[in-house]
Amino acid sequence: METFELPQIWERLTDKLSHATSESNMDMYIRQITPLRLENDIIYCSVPSTTLCSAIQQNFLPLISAALKEITNNNNIQVELNIKNQNSLDVPKETYKAKSLFSEDEKSKDTSFESNINKKQRFETFVVGNSNRFATAAAQAVAKDPGNVYNPLFIYGNSGLGKTHLMHAIGNAILEVNPGAKVKYVTSETFTNEIINAIQNHTVKDFQEKYRTIDCLIIDDIQFLENKERTQEEFFHTFNALKEANKQIVISSDRHPQSMDKLEERLRSRFVNGLTVDIQPPDLETRIAILRKKAELENIEMPNEVIQTVAISIDNNIRMIEGAFNRIVAYADLMHMPIDMKVTAKILEDFGSHTRQNITIENITNHICNFFNLQKEDLIGKKRPKNIAMPRQIAMYLCRTLTDSSLPKIGQYFGGRDHTTVIHACEKIDKLRKEDKSFDNQIQQFEEKIRSL
Numbered sequence: 457m458e459t460f461e462l463p464q465i466w467e468r469l470t471d472k473l474s475h476a477t478s479e480s481n482m483d484m485y486i487r488q489i490t491p492l493r494l495e496n497d498i499i500y501c502s503v504p505s506t507t508l509c510s511a512i513q514q515n516f517l518p519l520i521s522a523a524l525k526e527i528t529n530n531n532n533i534q535v536e537l538n539i540k541n542q543n544s545l546d547v548p549k550e551t552y553k554a555k556s557l558f559s560e561d562e563k564s565k566d567t568s569f570e571s572n573i574n575k576k577q578r579f580e581t582f583v584v585g586n587s588n589r590f591a592t593a594a595a596q597a598v599a600k601d602p603g604n605v606y607n608p609l610f611i612y613g614n615s616g617l618g619k620t621h622l623m624h625a626i627g628n629a630i631l632e633v634n635p636g637a638k639v640k641y642v643t644s645e646t647f648t649n650e651i652i653n654a655i656q657n658h659t660v661k662d663f664q665e666k667y668r669t670i671d672c673l674i675i676d677d678i679q680f681l682e683n684k685e686r687t688q689e690e691f692f693h694t695f696n697a698l699k700e701a702n703k704q705i706v707i708s709s710d711r712h713p714q715s716m717d718k719l720e721e722r723l724r725s726r727f728v729n730g731l732t733v734d735i736q737p738p739d740l741e742t743r744i745a746i747l748r749k750k751a752e753l754e755n756i757e758m759p760n761e762v763i764q765t766v767a768i769s770i771d772n773n774i775r776m777i778e779g780a781f782n783r784i785v786a787y788a789d790l791m792h793m794p795i796d797m798k799v800t801a802k803i804l805e806d807f808g809s810h811t812r813q814n815i816t817i818e819n820i821t822n823h824i825c826n827f828f829n830l831q832k833e834d835l836i837g838k839k840r841p842k843n844i845a846m847p848r849q850i851a852m853y854l855c856r857t858l859t860d861s862s863l864p865k866i867g868q869y870f871g872g873r874d875h876t877t878v879i880h881a882c883e884k885i886d887k888l889r890k891e892d893k894s895f896d897n898q899i900q901q902f903e904e905k906i907r908s909l
């Protein structure tokens with residue numbers, strides 16, 4: 457048997473896994489593992505947090521074990537993951553308070569400095585669910601110890617999923633402890649415009665002085681810098697100056713740095729050098745919790761039924777969920793109506809036409825009938841034989857998530873059932889998807905197939 461030292465084994469392992477899983481998984485999970493020692497066929501490793509530990513155990517341990525067996529040619533080799541004591545990502549809510557950035561007398565007296573931090577977007581108003589748990593933990597860790605733990609912190613994900621909110625939350629948490637700190641939120645668009653102006657007005661030096669003396673730079677939508685060579689050049693130097701001075705940098709983007717083709721390599725590699733975290737679309741439970749939180753913050757009584765219907769109807773963009781909420785409240789107020797299902801159905805109808813693709817209830821029904829080998833009359837009929845209940849619930853769920861159709865319309869189509877039956881079906885399928893990976897895969901396949909019809 458060939459014998460290797462632990463660093464060699466680990467190097468071969470990461471190399472092997474990089475061919476088996478995505479770059480983002482490598483960054484987010486595999487490269488977070490630190491091998492400590494090899495003893496009696498066990499590789500003892502540390503990982504930064506319990507959240508990360510269980511994610512790695514659930515998703516990557518079999519892959520890691522198989523690769524290690526192959527590399528070491530030893531079938532008994534095992535990995536044991538332990539939580540690192542320091543820099544834990546699992547920061548309880550009360551303890552994400554930032555460390556002091558500098559001593560009182562060093563605090564900035566620059567009164568003209570504008571932080572642009574939105575005071576309302578805080579950790580306290582951010583609902584945490586499976587889709588954003590890791591990103592939130594990372595943001596809290598950065599807020600607690602800016603410049604020292606994950607620098608830069610790179611948050612990516614689709615539009616309207618909470619990246620900006622999390623970034624402002626970091627800024628607010630730092631400012632709470634360091635009111636004089638220079639924490640600046642800026643969009644990449646503003647950053648670009650400021651450079652253009654500085655060049656035109658011959659004030660590039662002022663621009664550089666302004667950005668290179670910041671304690672925490674929060675820059676949103678960095679993908680906007682793609683193709684903008686001069687701005688990338690300036691940002692590169694700003695980044696280096698801040699990083700060298702141990703100042704915190706937080707960046708957001710709609711995609712992983714490796715997918716930003718028009719970004720200079722030197723920036724891309726710097727972005728992945730800290731911690732890269734993604735935010736996924738929220739599950740149903742989180743969408744409901746976000747709506748409840750919003751109702752609570754705005755002191756609005758919103759019936760459960762309305763909250764559930766909005767959460768089920770809009771599933772991939774929290775900004776749109778908030779938009780629907782605001783419009784329901786405004787419509788009810790202006791029309792002197794109660795916030796009820798009637799108002800909700802009216803507003804969601806408008807939303808639906810903008811959010812859904814051209815998929816019909818009929819397409820979905822036919823596809824599910826073919827798959828389960830059922831007669832259409834049975835699937836949409838009133839009978840309740842056991843073998844039909846589950847396919848019917850899946851079909852209702854897919855109609856709700858993939859089409860514009862309102863809950864009452866779907867209920868009506870499936871044997872004149874009430875909209876609450878559709879809500880029940882959606883909740884059940886959503887729960888099963890979370891509990892059972894293979895069930896989730898199957899539903900994903902249905903979704904992909906139906907979208908491609």
Ligand SMILES: Nc1ncnc2c1ncn2[C@@H]1O[C@H](COP(=O)(O)OP(=O)(O)OP(=O)(O)O)[C@@H](O)[C@H]1O
Nearest residue numbers: 581582583614615616617618619620621746774775
């Ligand atoms: N988990 C959450 N809890 C509470 N509110 C949230 C959450 N996620 C997002 N929001 C709210 O949803 C809205 C959209 O979020 P945000 O602007 O942060 O999205 P984004 O990912 O930055 O989108 P974009 O890429 O389009 O800029 C905001 O009003 C934000 O407060």
